[in-house]
Amino acid sequence: EEVWKIQSHLPTGHIVYQAEDAWVNNVNEMLGGRLRLELLPGGSVVAASETIDAMGYGIIDGDITSPAYFAGLDKGFAMLADLVGGYTNWTQAFAWCEFGGGKELFQEVYDNYDIHFVGCSNAGIESLIAKKPIRSVADFKGVKVRAPSGLASEIFSDMGAAPLNMGMADIYSALEKGVIDAADASSYVMNSAAGYHEVAKYPIVDFHSLPVLSMSVSKKKWDAQPKDIQQIITTAYRDLTVQINLSDMVSRGEIMEKDKTEGVEPIYWSAEEQNKMREIAKGVWLEASKESDLAHKAYESHVNFMKRLGLLE
Amino acid sequence: MSVQYVTLSILGAMIVLMMLGLPLAFVTMAIAIVTTLAVIGPDGITLIAARMYTFVMEPSLLAVPMFVLMAAFMERSGVAKDLFNAMYVWSGRLRGGVAIQTMFVAVLLAAITGIVGGETVMLGLVALPQLLRLKYNKQLAVGTIAAGGALGTMIPPSIVLIMYGVTAGVSTGELFKATLLPGLLLSTLYMIYIYVLCKLNPDHGPALPESEVLSLSEKLKTLKNLIGPGLIALWVLGSIYGGICSVTEAAAMGCIATFAVLVKRRMLTSDSLKSALLETLQTCGKLFWLSLGATALIGIFNIMGGSRYLSGLMQGLPYSPMVIVIIMMVILAILGMFMDWIGILILTMPIFIPIIKSLGLDPVWFGVLFCMNMQISFISPPFGPACFYLKSVAPKDVSLMDIFRGVIPFIILQVIALAIVMMFPDIALWLPSTLKQ
Amino acid sequence: MNIIRGISDWLGKVVSWFFLISVAITGYEVGMRYLLNSPTTWVFDLSLALSAAAIILSGSYVMKERDHIAITAIQEMLPEKWRHRLVQLNSLFCFVVCLCIAWAGWRFGMDAIIRGESTGGSWDVPIPAIIKPMITVSAVFMSLQALVNFIEDTFSHGIGSKY
Numbered sequence: 001e002e003v004w005k006i007q008s009h010l011p012t013g014h015i016v017y018q019a020e021d022a023w024v025n026n027v028n029e030m031l032g033g034r035l036r037l038e039l040l041p042g043g044s045v046v047a048a049s050e051t052i053d054a055m056g057y058g059i060i061d062g063d064i065t066s067p068a069y070f071a072g073l074d075k076g077f078a079m080l081a082d083l084v085g086g087y088t089n090w091t092q093a094f095a096w097c098e099f100g101g102g103k104e105l106f107q108e109v110y111d112n113y114d115i116h117f118v119g120c121s122n123a124g125i126e127s128l129i130a131k132k133p134i135r136s137v138a139d140f141k142g143v144k145v146r147a148p149s150g151l152a153s154e155i156f157s158d159m160g161a162a163p164l165n166m167g168m169a170d171i172y173s174a175l176e177k178g179v180i181d182a183a184d185a186s187s188y189v190m191n192s193a194a195g196y197h198e199v200a201k202y203p204i205v206d207f208h209s210l211p212v213l214s215m216s217v218s219k220k221k222w223d224a225q226p227k228d229i230q231q232i233i234t235t236a237y238r239d240l241t242v243q244i245n246l247s248d249m250v251s252r253g254e255i256m257e258k259d260k261t262e263g264v265e266p267i268y269w270s271a272e273e274q275n276k277m278r279e280i281a282k283g284v285w286l287e288a289s290k291e292s293d294l295a296h297k298a299y300e301s302h303v304n305f306m307k308r309l310g311l312l313e
Numbered sequence: 314m315s316v317q318y319v320t321l322s323i324l325g326a327m328i329v330l331m332m333l334g335l336p337l338a339f340v341t342m343a344i345a346i347v348t349t350l351a352v353i354g355p356d357g358i359t360l361i362a363a364r365m366y367t368f369v370m371e372p373s374l375l376a377v378p379m380f381v382l383m384a385a386f387m388e389r390s391g392v393a394k395d396l397f398n399a400m401y402v403w404s405g406r407l408r409g410g411v412a413i414q415t416m417f418v419a420v421l422l423a424a425i426t427g428i429v430g431g432e433t434v435m436l437g438l439v440a441l442p443q444l445l446r447l448k449y450n451k452q453l454a455v456g457t458i459a460a461g462g463a464l465g466t467m468i469p470p471s472i473v474l475i476m477y478g479v480t481a482g483v484s485t486g487e488l489f490k491a492t493l494l495p496g497l498l499l500s501t502l503y504m505i506y507i508y509v510l511c512k513l514n515p516d517h518g519p520a521l522p523e524s525e526v527l528s529l530s531e532k533l534k535t536l537k538n539l540i541g542p543g544l545i546a547l548w549v550l551g552s553i554y555g556g557i558c559s560v561t562e563a564a565a566m567g568c569i570a571t572f573a574v575l576v577k578r579r580m581l582t583s584d585s586l587k588s589a590l591l592e593t594l595q596t597c598g599k600l601f602w603l604s605l606g607a608t609a610l611i612g613i614f615n616i617m618g619g620s621r622y623l624s625g626l627m628q629g630l631p632y633s634p635m636v637i638v639i640i641m642m643v644i645l646a647i648l649g650m651f652m653d654w655i656g657i658l659i660l661t662m663p664i665f666i667p668i669i670k671s672l673g674l675d676p677v678w679f680g681v682l683f684c685m686n687m688q689i690s691f692i693s694p695p696f697g698p699a700c701f702y703l704k705s706v707a708p709k710d711v712s713l714m715d716i717f718r719g720v721i722p723f724i725i726l727q728v729i730a731l732a733i734v735m736m737f738p739d740i741a742l743w744l745p746s747t748l749k750q
Numbered sequence: 751m752n753i754i755r756g757i758s759d760w761l762g763k764v765v766s767w768f769f770l771i772s773v774a775i776t777g778y779e780v781g782m783r784y785l786l787n788s789p790t791t792w793v794f795d796l797s798l799a800l801s802a803a804a805i806i807l808s809g810s811y812v813m814k815e816r817d818h819i820a821i822t823a824i825q826e827m828l829p830e831k832w833r834h835r836l837v838q839l840n841s842l843f844c845f846v847v848c849l850c851i852a853w854a855g856w857r858f859g860m861d862a863i864i865r866g867e868s869t870g871g872s873w874d875v876p877i878p879a880i881i882k883p884m885i886t887v888s889a890v891f892m893s894l895q896a897l898v899n900f901i902e903d904t905f906s907h908g909i910g911s912k913y
């Protein structure tokens with residue numbers, strides 16, 4: 001019996017990991033024992049940034065991850081996979097991947113590493129946690145915000161904030177003590193599970209970044225499978241996207257109601273402010289697009305698609 | 314090759330090679346290499362390097378060398394010695410008094426740093442010679458210091474809890490609040506034990522000789538020695554709680570403060586600086602290399618489905634939640650005899666935490682239990698890092714066996730404290746829930 | 751042999767300064783952020799990289815000091831002759847394991863260099879391309895030092911592991 005070891009980028013406690021785990025069980029049933037997928041938690045074999053190499057060395061067979069982790073290999077991955085300030089909901093990002101040239105672009109770059117790109121997914125929109133209400137671009141002025149180095153921190157910086165990097169372990173007490181005013185960490189549901197809502201009462205919901213998740217498999221392993229098995233996995237992966245996002249929507253609503261009783265005030269940005277931020281972000285994207293061939297292609301692809309959707313002029 | 318068979322072979326090989334006296338870092342590394350070659354083949358060998366690289370680039374561990382360096386500076390600037398001396402004169406005619414004072418100093422140091430190694434070394438250098446000079450029982454003296462050093466992880470800030478928080482997805486702040494009372498409970502138990510033991514066996518902990526008992530006014534004079542350490546503690550804790558910097562950065566701020574004291578006291582020489590840095594390198598080097606071996610082994614164990622196998626074993630148990638927690642604690646304690654806490658955390662927590670959550674138990678409470686258990690692992694033989702640290706700074710006539718014999722009563726107390734917090738979760742959970750309201 | 755010992759010693763002394771630099775720049779970052787509200791983009795990555803480099807490269811110094819942690823309780827109970835054999839075995843064992851680590855790090859490090867792997871962040875510097883190959887470099891020095899330890903153990907009695 002052939003087994004594929006697929007490493008996720010998430011820990012076992014993460015709801016998206018649990019969705020992936022349930023999904024793997026379903027796929028295995030569909031495969032009827034001809035092939036079996038086995039999901040491994042984030043970091044359990046190699047770090048998230050090392051999965052491409054690990055597939056090449058034959059250590060694992062595939063990954064379900066955020067390709068933004070590969071920015072060290074090519075800065076273009078950052079723009080391809082985590083366009084900060086871009087899409088406002090998962091259907092837009094998913095549509096870009098399926099119909100806007102996203103998946104073709106992914107496959108083009110993965111060809112360099114002998115990897116087959118299965119498809120895109122999303123893990124719910126990220127929520128920026130904040131200690132004070134940030135309702136507009138102007139409110140970002142002087143805000144000390146924890147952000148991963150790269151596109152995110154450059155966009156925050158251009159909006160007048162003071163972005164800084166720190167480990168995930170430090171976020172809670174840094175927020176609590178006021179070392180930082182805001183943090184770019186995870187989705188609303190996950191932020192709440194980590195307890196950030198206890199120390200930062202004004203989360204910005206529904207806008208700032210929407211990371212793409214992707215599944216990929218070593219090309220050698222993929223090509224050795226018959227067409228029907230390839231098709232089962234590809235089609236099923238699209239279903240995972242729907243499952244993750246629907247459950248994120250439902251549980252976010254429930255958790256937010258509970259958090260409100262603890263004094264949390266969710267902040268929603270107006271379409272006008274979102275557009276303002278997108279214009280600033282576009283400037284940063286344009287700068288970043290000069291850094292590599294892939295970055296340039298990713299920029300063109302996203303911007304053209306956003307124009308099609310009416311998100312950009 | 315079934316997972317079960319491989320797991321047993323790995324354990325067996327580890328025990329045999331360890332008992333031969335081979336360095337643990339290379340024992341685990343060798344087993345990881347052999348297993349990788351057998352399971353994946355020669356191409357997979359890069360896994361070892363990838364695991365090593367990821368481990369050293371973990372941001373949460375950046376605080377470790379900084380806290381160790383801070384301890385090295387504190388030791389050279391005489392700050393730790395001042396702190397101890399100031400407390401020492403107050404112990405007066407109390408039997409076992411100096412050992413109790415040592416425990417008191419250990420708690421204060423634990424509130425400044427989170428590094429068991431640094432704290433044990435500091436206490437070993439400062440307090441051990443005094444205790445031995447005053448004819449304290451050798452085993453009581455070393456036991457007090459090893460157990461006191463291990464407290465570093467129970468009183469916040471605590472690296473063990475930081476790492477647990479990251480792994481379990483619970484807030485570090487909650488964990489810090491939850492661990493405070495159990496930490497104080499533990500240190501109180503230690504002090505009571507020392508007091509009762511010395512009351513029953515006066516020769517275990519003699520009172521200060523008449524010549525060293527000071528008058529009240531003389532005692533008050535020594536208080537000024539507390540200003541230096543007090544200011545450093547204030548600076549470190551103030552920079553965290555005052556919203557100036559993160560816990561990791563606070564370690565750097567602590568280093569800068571102790572460095573400043575070194576300069577102020579004109580004790581900064583090129584030699585003292587070089588030796589402090591080299592000592593930090595050596596301490597961190599042996600600690601991290603140990604973990605590098607463990608992390609390599611865990612990687613290959615996970616790829617074979619090892620953690621899935623273990624979690625299957627655990628979940629199949631038809632017992633009540635409390636019994637499952639007890640079984641987990643026993644597993645952790647046994648692993649703690651042979652491995653360092655980071656290795657144990659990487660290996661077990663991805664398995665245990667989902668089970669704890671599915672049983673409806675509080676992961677914050679479980680984090681405190683984990684931390685208490687890892688605190689046992691620091692001193693439990695045969696692999697007890699705090700004992701090794703103490704040995705490296707103790708006088709020649711203190712053998713590793715002396716230390717192992719000395720820590721046994723304290724291990725019993727640790728187990729008792731662990732059982733108490735297991736039976737009464739409120740000891741851990743009361744403070745965080747009260748502060749929330 | 752003295753050359754190898756010298757290298758281990760020198761390397762240890764040099765990289766131990768990395769910790770101090772790491773502390774100093776972290777202090778600088780806190781100052782810049784708290785006093786001027788302008789955090790830096792480079793301190794976090796650089797201090798992490800310095801600390802990681804120091805830890806990887808510390809191996810041969812610790813090996814020279816014979817300070818890698820081991821449990822020698824059983825060894826100490828054995829008669830002198832057997833003990834001596836075990837100490838020799840110890841050095842040979844470390845030699846072989848370190849060679850394997852060097853091998854394990856080879857392709858990992860070379861790929862990082864060839865691709866010029868970088869942090870991929872705002873301060874885009876080739877930190878992975880520098881740190882990854884250090885595993886092999888350090889392991890080579892460690893295996894040489896283990897060999898020196900073995901020769902010392904063979905030709906002079908009485909020198910053994912520390913505990």
Ligand code: NA
Nearest residue numbers: 423465468470
């Ligand atoms: Na502490």
Ligand code: NA
Nearest residue numbers: 649690693696
């Ligand atoms: Na132990």
